[in-house]
Amino acid sequence: MxxxxxxxxxxxxxxxxxxxxxxxxxxxxxxxxxxxxxxxxxxxxxxxxxxxxxxxxxxxxxxxxxxxxxxxxxxxxxxxxxxxxxxxxxxxxxxxxxxxxxxxxxxxxVDARRSWRGAFERPTPADRAAALALAGEDAAVCADADALREMARRFDRASYGFMRDPAFRRELVSWMRLSRRHPRWSADGLNAEAMAMGRIEALGAGVVLGPAFRPLDRIGLAPALLAEGSKVAGSAALVVFHRPEAEDPFVSGGHFYRLWLRLEAAGFGAAVLAALADDPDAAREVADLTGIPAGRRVVSAFRIGRRPPRAQAPRARRPIEEVLVEGGQAG
Ligand SMILES: Cc1cc2nc3c(=O)[nH]c(=O)nc-3n(C[C@H](O)[C@H](O)[C@H](O)COP(=O)(O)O)c2cc1C
CATH class of the missing domain: 3.40.109.10 (NADH Oxidase)
Known part of the structure; x- marks a missing residue:
């Protein structure tokens, strides 16, 4: 056993x-x-x-x-x-x-699911219809092109709001592995490949999120350099994951995973857009747009679409020896 x-x-x-x-x-x-x-x-x-x-x-x-x-x-x-x-x-x-x-x-x-942070293929009407069919008890779906463009702007604004905090950026960068030489590239955190960044983009991300952020922010250039909204606007749909307001997030986590696997079952790649749920104003707008009733909490959101026919990046995971706890280590 x-x-x-x-x-x-x-x-x-x-x-x-x-x-x-x-x-x-x-x-x-x-x-x-x-x-x-x-x-x-x-x-x-x-x-x-x-x-x-x-x-x-x-x-x-x-x-x-x-x-x-x-x-x-x-x-x-x-x-x-x-x-x-x-x-x-x-x-x-x-x-x-x-x-x-x-x-x-x-x-x-489970084996096939992973984050897809690249752009999606241009959605067809059939993709939009397949996305709308994913609406369910804890999933609201928006597949309207104009509404997606609006959500894309909202996402960029919310995400930039978090990025302006230097402590937030420091913490994020500490989990980024921008070069293959990073000792934890394949073990944990966000490596450049998983973030769909080439070598130059990875170098740029390190600079923009690091020493150059303040001057770029001052002259108003940083938002454009960090914007990801075009990928939201170009997706087949936004899928909003919502659960009862008082639910323990541990329980929500199980449902979150199940929804992501349902997206995979429908042949969609997905990237999480946590900023749309974590920024209270954005979460309210997303809930209004997708008709989420009162008493429900927007826990997370995904942009979904068809992945281009290209190999998926290998998954970064801790080695099992690092994850298993020996008998005496706890309790
Ligand atoms: C609570 C939570 C929030 C997340 N927020 C984001 C996010 O804002 N952006 C993103 O690209 N991925 C986000 N993710 C996805 C994780 O980064 C991803 O699952 C992790 O890197 C492992 O990679 P995999 O999904 O390819 O297995 C989130 C995942 C969880 C559970």
């Missing part, structure tokens, strides 16, 4: 996480897997309340559940009798594996 659980953890590690910080750590126990948060991986500036960390942990837990279902197992969560936090690790939940589950149809998409 232990070997089996290790492979379930490997699948869980493919889940998305904010800035690819991968806060989830796992301890393999007899017939169970203990999920822990590595507190040192919290984004102190971008995520002071741990909302994005909780979404990332919820996605990792959902990844474990999906993987278990392929082996005919239900991963049943227990949150009582958890060990005490120790060594910077906070136990989140213990999963016991019970036979009798059916394979979740979304489990087969």
């Amino acid at each position: 232990v070997g089996g659980i290790r492979s379930l953890v490997e699948q869980a590690m493919l889940a998305p996480s904010v800035h690819n910080v991968q806060p989830a750590r796992w301890r393999i126990e007899d017939g169970a897997a203990l999920l822990l948060e590595e507190a040192g991986r919290r984004l102190a500036v971008a995520d002071p309340r741990g909302n994005d960390a909780a979404i990332s942990l919820g996605a990792a837990a959902e990844g474990l559940r999906l993987a278990a279902s392929r082996d005919g197992l239900s991963a049943v969560a227990e949150t009582d009798a958890l060990p005490k936090p120790a060594g910077g690790l906070r136990p989140v939940a213990r999963y016991r594996f019970v036979p009798g589950a059916e394979a979740d149809p979304l489990a087969s998409l």
Whole structure:
């Protein structure tokens, strides 16, 4: 069973996480897997309340559940009798594996799903229709070209608002791997390839987000250099992910991952546009535009579209030895 659980953890590690910080750590126990948060991986500036960390942990837990279902197992969560936090690790939940589950149809998409941060192919009317068909209980879809252009402007404004904070930029850049020589290029964070940047663009990003930001901001050039809105305007649709206002973000994280896998199942590439949810004004406008009812929280948003026929970048993930926690390390 232990070997089996290790492979379930490997699948869980493919889940998305904010800035690819991968806060989830796992301890393999007899017939169970203990999920822990590595507190040192919290984004102190971008995520002071741990909302994005909780979404990332919820996605990792959902990844474990999906993987278990392929082996005919239900991963049943227990949150009582958890060990005490120790060594910077906070136990989140213990999963016991019970036979009798059916394979979740979304489990087969885990391997293919990843962020697509390049431009999409020009959307056809059939793409727009396929995107609109994705609307559901927790997904609102906007596929109108004019509205997408407006959302693109809104996204650039919201994202630039965050970028103006030097501490935010420092933290973001610390998770960027702009050169292949970076020792963590394949392990975590955002590498230039995953961000769809060429070598020159990567060099430029380091300069614009680093020493040149202030002078470029002063002369009004920085917004244009950082703008990503054209990719939003050129997408097939904006998919807004919303959940009940009072829901624990850990729970939302599982649903977030499932929605992303549904996008993949429909053949769409997707990039997260967190700024549209994190900026309260932008979130309100997005909710109005897409008719999200009161009592629901805009948790995140994606731009989606058809990826050009090109190989996907390999995924950057921590080695499993770095993720597994030895018996004595927590509790
Ligand atoms: C809470 C959360 C917020 C995210 N915000 C963004 C974002 O604003 N922009 C972006 O490009 N990706 C965002 N992502 C996607 C992650 O960067 C991505 O999942 C991670 O780099 C791992 O790469 P993968 O999705 O290709 O597996 C977010 C993911 C999560 C879970």
